[in-house]
Amino acid sequence: MTGAPVRRRGRPRREEAADTRDLILTAARKEFSEHGYEKTSVRGIAKAAGVDSALVHHYFGTKEQVFEAAIEVIFAPALNASKAVADAPPDDVGERLTRFFLGIWENPATRTPLLAIVRSALTNDTAAAVFRRLIASQLLRRIAGRIDLPDAELRAELAAAQLVGCAILRYVIKLEPLASADTEQVVARLAPVVHGHLTGA
Template identity: 75%
Template sequence: MTDAAPRRGRGRPTRTQTEAGPATRDRILEAAREEFSERGYEKTSVRGIAKSAGVDSALVHHYFGTKEQVFEAAVEGAMAPAIGAPDTIDTIVEGPLGGVGERLTRFFLGVWENPTSRTPLLAIVRSAVNNDTAAAVFRRLVAAQLLRRIAARLDAPDAELRAELAAAQLVGVAMLRYVIKVEPLASVDLERVVAGVAPVVQGHLTNP
């Protein structure tokens, strides 16, 4: 007589599910991004994400935990093109401070110009605008990945505030150009936008 298989605890994913590996995790993240994009943070549920991904909700909890943690993972994945490879960020942050405003502006708006990276970013920004929890996650990731590194290089008072003001300038332009689509800003050539915005960003970062 063979031993009976151990009973699975309530709410825990099966061994087969957890062994599905990275492909299943990626499928859940893709489903999460679609759900947050279509429904926003408040109306999205772990159960809905699981249904969209074709898995049990226990598996979503197994990989990510709470809905907030699922959202954070989805944001981080969506922001990966925006944050860029480590060497890209190094080039922006560690180059001469006299040109950091233009480098940062050109990089940030260039990401929004790319439809592949713009689509998930739009979903994230819309959720962040309408929900405090989503906004907190977005701020935390942006601060950790980019702003603190720039602030650490500024030889000036209120370095973190300066970096945040620069970010506010860039996010504001992105909102008007890509989300709200205010004319003529929405249609003007990117080079004109960079030419107008970069000196302001530079001023926030390095002016006395």
């Protein structure tokens, strides 16, 4: 374990390593959320975590790899909930996914990091590749796996397109009247569209 943190007396090494890793990951989430991919550096993450840059590299590798780990943590609730959506009764799939997706954006605690990730993915090719890898392979494929139709993956992506576009116009660009529309009104309009993409109904 070259480069591992110096072991202090009285603490088992493995537990200490896990603590350090968590500390770095928390700092990374915060730095990427506040400054986006381009303006965040491994040195800045190390400083925020109170550790040496070498430790960040030791546990995670490159900046791209730290970003990927941070995104995985930020999207963990989304991935869990996407499982719940995928397990929903077929008739409820569109509405559940729509409600779940808007719920993440309505909550400022989840909106802020998500927005930073989305902005990073839209302005930086490396961040886009990480986003693509994680979202495509974990979130959309899981939903597509439940679609028993040709072009299941394309369908899942077009459903996602309706939701992502709504999030961008409503929460980022803040177009009116969409930005101030009642969530239930938006759900009522979008759920059938998402449902149609996913089920062909």
